[in-house]
Structure formats: structure tokens, C-alpha cells
Amino acid sequence: MGIILNLAILFLILLGIFTLYLLVFAIAGKVTNANTTTRTPKTQRKFAVFLPSYKEDKVILESAKKALIQDYPKALFDVIVIADSLKPETVAQLRELPITTYEVTFETSTKAKALNYAMAQLTEQYDIALILDADNIMATDFITKLNATFDLGYQVVQGHRTAKNTNSPTAILDAISEEINNHILRKGHRALGLSSALIGSGMAFDYALFVDVMSEINAIGGFDKELEMRLLKRGIVFDYIEDAFVYDEKVQNAEVFEKQRTRWIAAQFKYLKQNFASGVVHLFKGNIDYANKVFQALLPPRIILLGMLMFFAFVSIFSGDFNFKVLAWGQLVTLLFTFYISTPDFLKRLITWKEIMLLPSLFFRFIRAILKMGEAKKKFLHTPHDS
Incomplete structure (x- = not known):
């Protein structure tokens, strides 16, 4: 039991790196104005x-x-x-x-x-x-x-x-x-x-x-x-x-959602594999932008990260280990706070129990998308549009 708990804590520490990364940029987006376009251009391009x-x-x-x-x-x-x-x-x-x-x-x-x-x-x-x-x-x-x-x-x-x-x-x-x-x-x-x-x-x-x-x-x-x-x-x-x-x-x-995410996840894994080594090299050469993009490819999809943290928070209740509980619940609250401050108010007002109850289904569809991403390597998975 001690080995499993230690492994779980190590895994949570890894997830904590991802959660902290998202939090830092979410706060930065709140405290600094983004580029807007009130200037008058000098040139009109074609x-x-x-x-x-x-x-x-x-x-x-x-x-x-x-x-x-x-x-x-x-x-x-x-x-x-x-x-x-x-x-x-x-x-x-x-x-x-x-x-x-x-x-x-x-x-x-x-x-x-x-x-x-x-x-x-x-x-x-x-x-x-x-x-x-x-x-x-x-x-x-x-x-x-x-x-x-x-x-x-x-x-x-x-x-x-x-x-x-x-x-x-x-x-x-x-x-x-x-x-x-x-x-x-x-x-x-x-x-x-x-x-x-x-x-x-x-x-x-x-x-x-x-x-x-x-x-x-x-x-x-x-x-x-x-x-x-x-x-x-x-x-x-x-x-x-x-x-x-x-x-x-x-x-x-949800069916179209799964197909779309299958294509996205396949691309993420592909370009992580192709660029990981060179990303590390370029980090030491001072190309922070490129190294950061490679790190982004390591990030799990947001709903997968949320699902894993909810699982660990639930398990921690029965673990009897205080540090495990603090780590699991602290990260879950941090991630939810990150999502909250990153979501525009007009979309927050649209959230009802229907959307919340749909999250577990989308989590498992994401898991299926990961398992099926080999399909996206062979052919383009088209996402149909209706309106």
C-alpha cells in the first residue's frame, strides 16, 4: 500500500506541474491587457x-x-x-x-x-x-x-x-x-x-x-x-x-466531439514525438518559445486533467494520508479556479446541470479518442458542420 501511495503522490506532483503552468498563464491573462487594434495602420496590405x-x-x-x-x-x-x-x-x-x-x-x-x-x-x-x-x-x-x-x-x-x-x-x-x-x-x-x-x-x-x-x-x-x-x-x-x-x-x-478530439490528440502526440529532443536542445540555445510549445504538447487535455484530479481527490478521502489529501484537493481546487477565471462571464451564465452532467461522458470519449488516434494517422477525420 505504501508503494502505491508513493507512486500516486509522484504522479500528482507531475500533474501539479501542469496545473501550475495553466494557473500562471491564466493569472497573467487577467492582470495584463491583450493586444487590441485602436492604432491607425501606415500600410494597407493585400x-x-x-x-x-x-x-x-x-x-x-x-x-x-x-x-x-x-x-x-x-x-x-x-x-x-x-x-x-x-x-x-x-x-x-x-x-x-x-x-x-x-x-x-x-x-x-x-x-x-x-x-x-x-x-x-x-x-x-x-x-x-x-x-x-x-x-x-x-x-x-x-x-x-x-x-x-x-x-x-x-x-x-x-x-x-x-x-x-x-x-x-x-x-x-x-x-x-x-x-x-x-x-x-x-x-x-x-x-x-x-x-x-x-x-x-x-x-x-x-x-x-x-x-x-x-x-x-x-x-x-x-x-x-x-x-x-x-x-x-x-x-x-x-x-x-x-x-x-x-x-x-x-x-x-458527443460523437462529433470524439472524432474531432481523436484528430487533435493524434496531432499532439505526433508533433511531441518529432520535436521533443530538439525542443530540449533549443531550450539551452535560448529559444524559449519553441521549447514552451514542445512542453505544451506534454499537457494532457484539460478534461482529462480535471478527471484525473477528481479521481485522486475522491481516492484521497479513503487513503488516510494527510499529504495525499492536501495535494489532491489543493490541485483540484487550483485547476477549477484556473478554469473559472479563464472563462468569460457570458459563458459561465450558460452552465447548467446538463453541461456538468455531460462532463463524465466527454471524459470517457476523450479516453476513447486517445485509444483510436491511430485512425487519424492514416486518414483525415473530417468534422462535419451544420450551421
Whole structure:
């Protein structure tokens, strides 16, 4: 019993490192203002707005139409849809819009292939590449705010991706998860001088840089993770704009949630394995940003961390060991506090017993996602969107 208890305490100490890491950046995000865009830009850059769309017939037309509604000069941004496996009638409707549409078919479809194909076809000269998901809707001032931030000398800028729907308990929890990540991994990191995490969409890059780094990427899933690692390894800093919004559809049922997280976890493990050794080397070379990103890949998903701490807190009641109880309950309270201060008030008000009772189910779906992540190495696991 003594050996098991000691092992449990050692494991809790490891979890404590992760919990403390999240707490530090959550507090930093609270005490320091994030970058906003009240400045007047010196230059108006030309944007290529990419909308890769794989089997997204339900949402791509609305997204493409809404992408055209910006308060930025229309001559200075082009909307480019990459239509992968869309229905012929959808492609026909896209071609009626004042956008560029490329129809593609790949043996194995990936976002990286779609983007590389489109960039190889374009003849226009662009300053900025802006990447959206097929379901994303930009706020009308989104490009204007991105443009202003590039005046500060950044080559990579992440916008504030937020939920456009909270119409189910799963969607509410997904929206909360996204905002916690925004607060800790983006706002909190920038507050302490580290790069914002990228999120796969609502992100913009110096065009020449993006073309260059994407030529090295052919990831099946999680292309944004590989993009992060490669750019941070080069010493490039990513900014985050809290008041530049792009609205993203949150998953509305647990089955889709599991599929999406399977893809995400597979990417996390893959890039941790590929970058762990070089992350340690670059830490001693002074590249804290890259080493920090590798450490982030060690972090368990937030719901898994919460579930493990709840388990240990429950077990500690019967252990009879005071130190074990303090360690388990102290970490659980710390993590809950971290989540609380990282969640916007409007989302806190949406939490009911339905959302709380759903958490155990999502925990076990996360476990299943980990066990099934081998699927994501072989093919792209598509997350369907409805609205």
C-alpha cells in the first residue's frame, strides 16, 4: 500500500506541474491587457483569404458570401475557396460569387494539400495569407484589425476565434474549452512575452513566409501544429489580437466531439514525438518559445486533467494520508479556479446541470479518442458542420 501511495503522490506532483503552468498563464491573462487594434495602420496590405472546404456543402456558401463583407477595401482582399469533394451544384453556386474557386480531388485529402495547390495556382501578388475554416464567419472589421497589427512588425498573427453557436450542452462546453485556451495559451502567453498558440483558423501570415513553410508540410491532420513548430523553431513570434473576432461552429454532439478530439490528440502526440529532443536542445540555445510549445504538447487535455484530479481527490478521502489529501484537493481546487477565471462571464451564465452532467461522458470519449488516434494517422477525420 505504501508503494502505491508513493507512486500516486509522484504522479500528482507531475500533474501539479501542469496545473501550475495553466494557473500562471491564466493569472497573467487577467492582470495584463491583450493586444487590441485602436492604432491607425501606415500600410494597407493585400490579403489572400483562404477557405479550404472538404465536404462542407452545408456551410461553405454562407461562409464565402460573408467573407466578402469586410470594411476593408475590396480591391485589397481576395476570397479563395478550395472545393475538395463538394457537390457539383455547390461548386456551380460558388463560381457565381465574386471569389476564386479551385476544385480539387486528392487520393488522401488534407488541408495542407489544398492550401499548397491553391497557392501554386495564384498569379496575384499578396502580402498576407489569411486562413479560415469552411464554417468560419469573420467579423466585418477582422481584416482591418489584422492589417493594423502587421504594422508592428509581426509575421504571424492569430485572431480571436470564438463560438458562433451554443445550441447544445456539448457546444457550450466546446465554446468554454476554446475560450479557456484563448485566455491561457494566447492572451496569457502574450502577457508574459511568449508567442500565442495558433488554432488552425483565423490566423494570418506574411505571404512569402507562409508559402515557404507550407512547402515543407504535408500533414494528414493537425497541419497548424506542424506549422507552429516549424515557425517557432525559426524564432518567429506570433501575436494575438483579442478584439479581432472570427466565429467558429462548435461541435453539437458527443460523437462529433470524439472524432474531432481523436484528430487533435493524434496531432499532439505526433508533433511531441518529432520535436521533443530538439525542443530540449533549443531550450539551452535560448529559444524559449519553441521549447514552451514542445512542453505544451506534454499537457494532457484539460478534461482529462480535471478527471484525473477528481479521481485522486475522491481516492484521497479513503487513503488516510494527510499529504495525499492536501495535494489532491489543493490541485483540484487550483485547476477549477484556473478554469473559472479563464472563462468569460457570458459563458459561465450558460452552465447548467446538463453541461456538468455531460462532463463524465466527454471524459470517457476523450479516453476513447486517445485509444483510436491511430485512425487519424492514416486518414483525415473530417468534422462535419451544420450551421
